[in-house]
Amino acid sequence: MVFRQGDSCQQYLFVTSGSVRVYSRAENGREVVLYRVQDNESCTLTTACLFAHNPYPAEGITETETSAIAIPQKVFDQGLAQSDAFRQMIFDQYARRLSDVIHRVEDISFGHIDIRLARQLVKLCPQNAQLSITHQALANELGTAREVISRQLKQFERNRLIQLQRGQIQITDLSGLRAIADSET
Amino acid sequence: MVFRQGDSCQQYLFVTSGSVRVYSRAENGREVVLYRVQDNESCTLTTACLFAHNPYPAEGITETETSAIAIPQKVFDQGLAQSDAFRQMIFDQYARRLSDVIHRVEDISFGHIDIRLARQLVKLCPQNAQLSITHQALANELGTAREVISRQLKQFERNRLIQLQRGQIQITDLSGLRAIADSET
DNA sequence: GCCTGCTATGTGACTTGATCACAGACCCTT
DNA sequence: AAGGGTCTGTGATCAAGTCACATAGCAGGC
Numbered sequence: 001m002v003f004r005q006g007d008s009c010q011q012y013l014f015v016t017s018g019s020v021r022v023y024s025r026a027e028n029g030r031e032v033v034l035y036r037v038q039d040n041e042s043c044t045l046t047t048a049c050l051f052a053h054n055p056y057p058a059e060g061i062t063e064t065e066t067s068a069i070a071i072p073q074k075v076f077d078q079g080l081a082q083s084d085a086f087r088q089m090i091f092d093q094y095a096r097r098l099s100d101v102i103h104r105v106e107d108i109s110f111g112h113i114d115i116r117l118a119r120q121l122v123k124l125c126p127q128n129a130q131l132s133i134t135h136q137a138l139a140n141e142l143g144t145a146r147e148v149i150s151r152q153l154k155q156f157e158r159n160r161l162i163q164l165q166r167g168q169i170q171i172t173d174l175s176g177l178r179a180i181a182d183s184e185t
Numbered sequence: 186m187v188f189r190q191g192d193s194c195q196q197y198l199f200v201t202s203g204s205v206r207v208y209s210r211a212e213n214g215r216e217v218v219l220y221r222v223q224d225n226e227s228c229t230l231t232t233a234c235l236f237a238h239n240p241y242p243a244e245g246i247t248e249t250e251t252s253a254i255a256i257p258q259k260v261f262d263q264g265l266a267q268s269d270a271f272r273q274m275i276f277d278q279y280a281r282r283l284s285d286v287i288h289r290v291e292d293i294s295f296g297h298i299d300i301r302l303a304r305q306l307v308k309l310c311p312q313n314a315q316l317s318i319t320h321q322a323l324a325n326e327l328g329t330a331r332e333v334i335s336r337q338l339k340q341f342e343r344n345r346l347i348q349l350q351r352g353q354i355q356i357t358d359l360s361g362l363r364a365i366a367d368s369e370t
Numbered sequence: 371g372c373c374t375g376c377t378a379t380g381t382g383a384c385t386t387g388a389t390c391a392c393a394g395a396c397c398c399t400t
Numbered sequence: 401a402a403g404g405g406t407c408t409g410t411g412a413t414c415a416a417g418t419c420a421c422a423t424a425g426c427a428g429g430c
Contacts, residue, residue: 024291095239096237098233099237106242108294333388335410
């Protein structure tokens with residue numbers, strides 16, 4: 001766990017390798033992933049909280065072995081003042097995050113669950129088409145409930161797009177999933 | 186209209202007075218407000234798009250008479266490099282926006298419509314408790330459909346919290362609304 | 371092996387919210 | 401006063417979220 005909802009922020013973080021999942025959690029346990037911080041990205045939220053002197057509005061947790069550099073605010077400020085490249089980098093990150101999160105709002109507000117799930121499956125599909133993930137994890141990713149995902153996956157299975165086993169999803173018709181993922185509505 | 190979804194961004198904008206509503210619109214006409222840019226705030230999205238060289242992921246429209254300063258990217262870059270105060274200001278804005286939009290994600294994902302609507306009414310309630318707003322506008326604000334708002338308002342009216350007329354909402358029991366707004370779930 | 375406990379999945383019943391279709395009501399302009 | 405636009409009300413239906421609980425698979429200890 002890198003930071004929790006409500007934590008106050010002490011230093012600037014820069015991830016050199018690994019992956020940090022940044023997400024928001026409701027009281028009833030439902031989660032929604034906001035974005036991920038990966039190799040050579042800054043944890044934007046940290047920066048935001050540093051500057052605004054606000055506590056974190058979300059949680060961050062490592063998903064893999066992760067290395068990061070922690071920089072005290074003073075040094076960070078110096079960097080911003082003195083290095084064009086550093087400043088450019090930080091702003092780039094900010095722009096990307098804001099864009100990610102706005103996209104997430106659109107997705108959640110207007111998107112249909114079958115399409116969003118198909119997209120997620122296509123995105124995660126590895127070379128061998130064998131995905132190791134639980135329904136709960138997919139639900140958290142999309143900000144919905146596990147049952148909704150279970151039912152939708154079952155539907156995909158009935159349509160011969162995937163095959164389900166415990167903790168595993170075998171993608172049998174990637175192009176079929178792509179077709180759903182690419183449909184507008 | 187200040188900018189549209191997909192527009193590319195040419196200059197940095199700083200609002201000196203007035204209010205710009207930044208929102209996302211779906212094909213079917215549903216909208217969701219992301220945040221507002223008001224007196225002495227920068228249009229963060231503009232900055233983000235400038236830096237990332239991305240088109241706008243949302244739309245911006247003035248809600249009142251609005252004045253703004255447009256600054257070419259070059260001058261903006263100079264400002265960032267030379268002025269600590271300017272840099273601090275820009276970062277503050279960014280932090281606030283990111284925080285706003287993350288809060289919006291939580292609200293939409295986990296929030297119940299009655300509570301969200303009550304909150305909105307409390308927030309908008311003027312001195313004389315007489316609100317001039319249409320159901321459609323409230324729906325856009327909360328990212329839901331007009332019918333949902335109409336029905337919920339009707340419910341509030343039955344519970345003697347408000348009275349409805351065309352284009353007007355008279356708030357008759359503000360503390361009652363507050364009670365709903367403050368309930369956690 | 372077999373039992374036990376934990377995690378993951380399946381499913382019915384129900385509630386809430388979104389969509390569709392349309393009917394009135396109100397208001398402004400001519 | 402008549403007609404057209406905007407705003408509101410409402411039933412029917414669908415999609416998604418919630419609740420409750422039943423299995424099913426897996427791992428560790430005996």
